[in-house]
Amino acid sequence: MSPQRSPNPADGEPRSGGPGAPEVVPSGEDSYVARVARGAGISTAGQGVGRFLGYLTQILIARLFGPASYGFYTAGVAALNLAQIVSRFGMENGVVRYVAHYRARGDASRVRGTIIQAVAVACLVSVLLSAAMFFGAGFMAGWYYKEPTMAAVLRAFAAVLPFFVFMMMVLWATQGFQTVTYAAYVQQIIRPALYLLLVPLFYLFTDGIVGVVAAYGLSMLLGGAVAVYFLWRLFPEIFDPKVRPKFETRALFSVSVPMSISTGAQYLNTWSATWILAYFAAGAPVGIFNAAARTATFSTIVRFAFSGIFSPIISSLHAQGDRENMGRLYKDISRWIFMGAFAIFMVILLLSHEILALFGGDFTAGWAALILVAFAQLYSSSVGPTPRMLAMTDNQNVVMFATATAALVGVAVSALLVGLASTPDAKILGAAVGMSSAIISENTLTLAAVRRRLGFWPYNAEWLKPLAAGVLAAGAAYLLGLVLPFSAAIPTIAVVGAAFGLVYLALLLLFGLSPTDREFVGAFWNVARRYLRRGRGRA
Structure with missing residues (x-):
């Protein structure tokens, strides 16, 4: 049954779920708000873990090597990311689209062909760019960066490039099967966690920032291996020689190049x-x-x-x-x-x-x-x-x-x-x-x-509530910070940040939630309870 509709408001715009707004979305577990809450809850958890691990790693590198070496590392990461985008050649878009398309038609040969061709093209380009980066590192260090140290950094990142591209393309292929779970596992949890663990190990046994880049590359290599395992679980035919791959080159490139x-x-x-x-x-x-x-x-x-x-x-x-x-x-x-x-x-x-x-x-x-x-x-x-x-x-x-x-x-x-x-x-x-x-x-x-x-x-007017709550909560947290008996960064961040968060949430509740806000919070809480129950069940 299609969702109930209501007439457009006088201003010609659909109204948000503020007080008195008509209900035009389905309610219950299948409502749009509930689906958004479930998806946002799972994604927030993955994004949060990944960002936190990555941020810890950056702090560790900066404290171990100082701002100058950390700056060289950052410049190398920028070069690596540019090279991996060029290497992918937009193939990530083509592999997602056509894996889903051919899978829906039950065409395992074309699914296998699409994955093999997309990964192979991207990896081939990455090897060529890796060679260009490696042998051109000295020139770039002198001409562009005007810093000889960058030559060794660029060469180290050049060696990382093929592993990075391979891991990313395999993960994009898994998303063609209409799931982001495996990509989230590798990109946001497994690979960042491996890198965080490897950095101090390589710091002890290698010399300088190049050792950190080596840890970065090893985390990509291991992440790529895990990605291949997940792809095999989704599509065992990927390694089945009886399934002859069929390549649709024109279709793959028609989507990939413009994107x-x-x-x-x-x-x-x-x-x-x-x-x-x-x-x-x-x-x-x-x-x-x-x-x-x-x-x-x-x-x-x-x-x-x-x-x-x-x-x-x-x-x-x-x-x-x-x-x-x-x-x-x-x-x-x-x-x-x-x-x-x-x-x-x-x-x-x-x-x-x-x-x-x-x-x-x-x-x-x-x-x-x-x-x-x-x-x-x-x-x-x-x-x-x-x-x-x-x-x-x-x-x-x-x-x-x-x-x-x-x-x-x-x-x-x-x-x-x-x-x-x-x-x-x-x-x-x-x-x-x-x-x-x-x-x-x-x-x-x-x-x-x-x-x-x-x-x-x-x-609309509903935006005034978070604005007011945020300003008032910030004022209260600022005053608290003035009277704290310590000056160290970590305890100050913990106390002031927690105080702001509690006051902000309290004021949002005090100012009142709209009907869709309440539905969102309820659905979000249901997701959290389910995961907590599963955790207790496994324990």
Whole structure:
């Protein structure tokens, strides 16, 4: 039975679930809100574990080697990520699409052929790029980075590249079977945990930052082996010689190549400021900026957690022509994303010095960059999953235009401000402005496109509740921080952060939850209880 509909409000926009709003979504276990809560709950857990392990590893590397070596490591990671995106050649999109397509038709030969061809093409390109990186490392170190140390770092990362690409392509292949569980296990838990364990081991038995890169590569190799095992569990025919692979080269490349453009633009939005900063000031400034930017992206955990489950639901509603529920879901999810992201932003605002001090005393110089990029990420969260909304409603070309335009803006602003800055601190701040410009540009363009093409707008009076709760909770936590008897970073973060969180939640409850808020909380709690019961059952 189709969901009940209600007339559009007078302003022409679907209303969010505020007090007095009509119920237009199904209720119970199969409601859109319940499905979002379940998906977001599982994804948040995976994202949270992965981000936490990765953050601990970055802190460990920074404290072991200092800001200069950490900066060289960061520049190497930027080069590695660029090379792996070029190596994939958009094949990750093709393998997901056509594995799902041929599997639905029961065509095991074409499923096997698609996986083999996508992985083989990407790995072949990665080997070629790895060789170019290795033999060109000396030239790049002298010409671009102007730092001889970078040659050894680039060569080490060149050796890592094929393992990285192989692991990622196998994980993308598993997602073609309509599950993200195995990719989450490897990407967010197994591989980061292995890396965290290997870093101190390699530090003891190797010399310098190159040893850390070796640990990075070994974690990729082991992660790739686990990924192959998961793929075999999903599709045993992958190693069955009786299933002759059939290759659909034209179809695979027709999807992969155009999407590689969008992926490249997204890379520039994330890494262009680091590249430009590395050109003008390789070493410590890059390390300090990366610590600030990486910390600022913590708020994106909330958006990513919702985006995965949001996409198929919106795609289904669009196919049904159900604009009423599309608008409601977009409004509600945008508000929920903002609630979580605003809490993380306020904690960063309160504790910017203390958080960066975890990396080492020198890293506190990036506090202004941290707050600036964190604000840009908060704005990104406030517009909701606009790129997914557009991509799932046949407006993917708009997303590509917005992403590419934002990338150009970020590169131009970063190059101008970093190039003109005369001090390391000013260069770090210039890179932060450039990165923030790219983030704000992309999200402003996609927000405007959602408004113009679909007629949806995420904001309403319900947003005043989390805003007021966050400001009041931050004031209370700030006053508490002034009277604390200790000054060490970890206890200050723990006490002030916990105080803010408790007051924030209490005020949200005091201000009142909307009907969809209550349904979301109830469904989220049900998911948590089920996992707790399973845990007790295994124990």
